[in-house]
Amino acid sequence: MLLATIKKDLQLLLRDRGALISLFLLPVVFIAVFGAFFSGDNDGDRRAIAVWAADTPRTRAVVTALEGSQLFEVERVASAEAARAAVAADRVSAAVILPADFDPAAGRPGELAIDEALAPQVRLPVQGALQAIVHYAVFPPALGADLPVLVAATPPGIQRALRDVDAFQLSVPGNAVLFGFFLALTVGLAFAEERRWGTWRRILAAPVPRATVLLAKLVPYGLVGLAQFAFLFGLGAGVFGMRVGGSLLALVVLTVAVVTCAVALGLAIAALGGSEKRMGSVGSVSLLIMGLLGGAMVPRAIMPPLLKTVGLAVPHGWALDGYFTLLVRDGASLADVLPQIGAILGFAAVFAAFGVWRFRFER
Amino acid sequence: MVAAVAGSNLLSLRGLGKDYGERVAVEAVDLDVAAGTIFGLLGPTGAGKTTTISMIAGVVTPSRGNATVGGHAVAAGRAGFAARRAVGLVPQELALYEELTADQNLAFFGRLYGLDRATLADRTDWALGVVGLVERRRDAVSTYSGGMKRRLNIAAGMLHRPALLVLDEPTVGVDPQSRRHIFDTIRALRDGGMTVLYTSHYMEEVAELCDRVAIMDGGEVVALGSIAELVARHAGAPILELELAGDAAALLAARALAARHGAVEGTGPLLRLPRPAQLGPLLVDVETAGATVVRVTVASAGLESVFLTLTGRSLRD
Ligand SMILES: Nc1ncnc2c1ncn2[C@@H]1O[C@H](COP(=O)(O)OP(=O)(O)OP(=O)(O)O)[C@@H](O)[C@H]1O
Numbered sequence: 088m089l090l091a092t093i094k095k096d097l098q099l100l101l102r103d104r105g106a107l108i109s110l111f112l113l114p115v116v117f118i119a120v121f122g123a124f125f126s127g128d129n130d131g132d133r134r135a136i137a138v139w140a141a142d143t144p145r146t147r148a149v150v151t152a153l154e155g156s157q158l159f160e161v162e163r164v165a166s167a168e169a170a171r172a173a174v175a176a177d178r179v180s181a182a183v184i185l186p187a188d189f190d191p192a193a194g195r196p197g198e199l200a201i202d203e204a205l206a207p208q209v210r211l212p213v214q215g216a217l218q219a220i221v222h223y224a225v226f227p228p229a230l231g232a233d234l235p236v237l238v239a240a241t242p243p244g245i246q247r248a249l250r251d252v253d254a255f256q257l258s259v260p261g262n263a264v265l266f267g268f269f270l271a272l273t274v275g276l277a278f279a280e281e282r283r284w285g286t287w288r289r290i291l292a293a294p295v296p297r298a299t300v301l302l303a304k305l306v307p308y309g310l311v312g313l314a315q316f317a318f319l320f321g322l323g324a325g326v327f328g329m330r331v332g333g334s335l336l337a338l339v340v341l342t343v344a345v346v347t348c349a350v351a352l353g354l355a356i357a358a359l360g361g362s363e364k365r366m367g368s369v370g371s372v373s374l375l376i377m378g379l380l381g382g383a384m385v386p387r388a389i390m391p392p393l394l395k396t397v398g399l400a401v402p403h404g405w406a407l408d409g410y411f412t413l414l415v416r417d418g419a420s421l422a423d424v425l426p427q428i429g430a431i432l433g434f435a436a437v438f439a440a441f442g443v444w445r446f447r448f449e450r
Numbered sequence: 451m452v453a454a455v456a457g458s459n460l461l462s463l464r465g466l467g468k469d470y471g472e473r474v475a476v477e478a479v480d481l482d483v484a485a486g487t488i489f490g491l492l493g494p495t496g497a498g499k500t501t502t503i504s505m506i507a508g509v510v511t512p513s514r515g516n517a518t519v520g521g522h523a524v525a526a527g528r529a530g531f532a533a534r535r536a537v538g539l540v541p542q543e544l545a546l547y548e549e550l551t552a553d554q555n556l557a558f559f560g561r562l563y564g565l566d567r568a569t570l571a572d573r574t575d576w577a578l579g580v581v582g583l584v585e586r587r588r589d590a591v592s593t594y595s596g597g598m599k600r601r602l603n604i605a606a607g608m609l610h611r612p613a614l615l616v617l618d619e620p621t622v623g624v625d626p627q628s629r630r631h632i633f634d635t636i637r638a639l640r641d642g643g644m645t646v647l648y649t650s651h652y653m654e655e656v657a658e659l660c661d662r663v664a665i666m667d668g669g670e671v672v673a674l675g676s677i678a679e680l681v682a683r684h685a686g687a688p689i690l691e692l693e694l695a696g697d698a699a700a701l702l703a704a705r706a707l708a709a710r711h712g713a714v715e716g717t718g719p720l721l722r723l724p725r726p727a728q729l730g731p732l733l734v735d736v737e738t739a740g741a742t743v744v745r746v747t748v749a750s751a752g753l754e755s756v757f758l759t760l761t762g763r764s765l766r767d
């Protein structure tokens with residue numbers, strides 16, 4: 088019965104092009120787009136700035152400091168106008184313009200050409216770094232000019248991060264989790280279709296325990312979910328060069344928990360019933376919102392504190408915390424993601440309990 | 451398979467009923483179906499036919515009463531497995547996976563009944579042969595005609611060779627040729643020892659096919675017996691058929707007046723009158739309405755007149 092159902096549901100799924108696209112193809116497109124989109128910021132590419140300075144000892148010191156900082160790609164231009172034009176044309180992020188009478192101590196600062204409408208996340212770091220470099224060059228400290236004042240170090244308790252996190256380490260798990268949970272919708276719809284086709288009556292008439300009927304209907308979709316994650320992570324690692332810093336075993340265990348949770352959510356959706364149309368619209372919007380809150384599209388790490396906490400109210404948030412740990416942190420093990428796995432299985436238990444309680448075989 | 455002992459009852463219903471909330475779908479049905487016969491369940495739409503056979507098939511849990519098939523109680527869980535194996539259900543609505551082939555459909559339904567690979571192959575050949583779909587077995591069901599789908603629907607219900615084959619209006623929307631084929635199939639199965647429970651709201655079908663008939667109306671069995679018995683018992687008076695003529699308004703008025711005498715609508719310009727004693731007053735009213743009666747015929751007493759006498763309504767809606 089179990090094998091027969093698995094075979095039959097897989098045969099049906101292979102003929103359902105819509106489901107295949109949304110489970111396998113769409114996430115690949117999203118991974119590629121999001122990954123490429125964020126790659127520019129994370130590759131360690133330095134931002135370009137333009138500099139024009141009249142030739143005085145003071146301005147020379149500043150330009151030397153800017154070039155020596157290694158924080159920016161410095162482009163010397165021929166005039167103040169050319170510097171401003173470079174910013175306006177978006178060729179550079181900002182321009183530093185230092186006239187001949189440049190003397191901050193006398194109340195004559197230079198000009199920082201920058202689009203003040205830029206998002207603060209982009210504008211403030213650039214502006215802050217330039218201010219600091221120029222300040223340092225104009226007012227050199229009396230002592231220890233070349234001594235580092237701050238050194239970056241990861242505190243104990245946080246696993247050592249891979250040297251540079253690449254965008255695909257965010258976009259692959261993000262979209263895998265987002266679209267992985269869409270499996271719940273496929274499961275809910277599979278029950279609704281079985282009723283619409285009338286085949287549900289035949290299944291109920293057969294000498295098969297009803298608990299087995301439920302289980303047999305869920306197992307094939309669990310297998311499809313595992314295949315989906317294996318496909319997306321495999322593609323991420325093989326094609327997009329996503330690295331895995333932690334334990335592969337832990338990755339597998341976490342994925343089994345996530346897929347179990349998605350299938351249990353599917354049973355809950357099926358138990359809620361409603362028309363296929365409503366299931367499709369309400370279900371997909373809910374799953375998108377859950378994905379958004381859980382950080383599948385925008386990482387929770389850069390969300391404001393309140394939203395960050397809200398993300399833990401959906402399994403997606405825990406799943407992504409787990410994946411992030413396993414992908415980014417060197418040597419992360421199963422033990423490091425046990426809390427996340429526990430939370431996800433907790434969600435799965437709640438969904439399954441609700442599903443079993445509310446599911447109606449006869450309607 | 452439950453051995454069909456001729457003369458004994460294969461199916462017995464005692465006080466079987468079902469409520470959906472406030473609505474009583476089936477009141478309390480008592481019924482016995484002899485092994486090796488074709489039994490007809492006749493009734494208008496909403497009579498409770500599907501609900502009754504759904505309870506027999508174990509698809510719907512009864513609110514009251516009980517049912518046995520081949521001596522096995524219809525029940526939930528493992529206790530009911532023997533009865534479930536003895537029943538083959540052919541649902542009213544097509545119950546097939548359209549995207550799969552006939553072979554794939556039958557493989558799945560056969561596995562539901564625990565048929566092993568070899569048996570399944572045999573039974574699939576047999577069932578497809580009986581319904582005449584062998585050549586199309588590897589085509590997706592979605593490419594079948596309506597009649598072919600109906601035939602596959604039947605094949606799926608008989609794959610495990612049930613002692614009792616339950617067919618719920620299997621000829622709805624079927625061309626005459628496919629209907630012929632379905633009837634021949636059902637008779638062949640009966641001759642092979644299968645007992646058949648057949649629901650319909652077509653009088654002629656039941657009259658042609660069935661050995662015994664129960665007429666259902668409003669969730670109750672209102673008459674039970676062989677067709678000859680029912681006609682003798684309930685269709686005492688013949689039905690008169692009156693053909694009317696006149697303009698639309700006159701016909702409308704005539705029909706309204708005629709209804710007071712127990713006349714019911716027939717097809718086209720026909721009126722049917724189950725109470726011949728009312729003919730005199732009815733003729734007066736028809737003429738008052740400005741219409742004329744151009745012909746009066748006496749319809750032969752059949753199941754239709756039984757139904758009309760019992761319920762005061764025509765079977766066809
Ligand atoms: N699942 C259900 N929920 C509520 N009411 C139902 C349900 N199934 C059937 N009924 C009601 O029970 C009554 C009998 O329905 P049933 O389907 O058994 O009639 P039927 O004789 O098979 O009619 P038809 O010839 O149209 O198929 C109807 O009034 C119907 O509305």
Ligand SMILES: [Mg+2]
Pocket residue numbers: 499500501542618
């Ligand atoms: Mg019906």
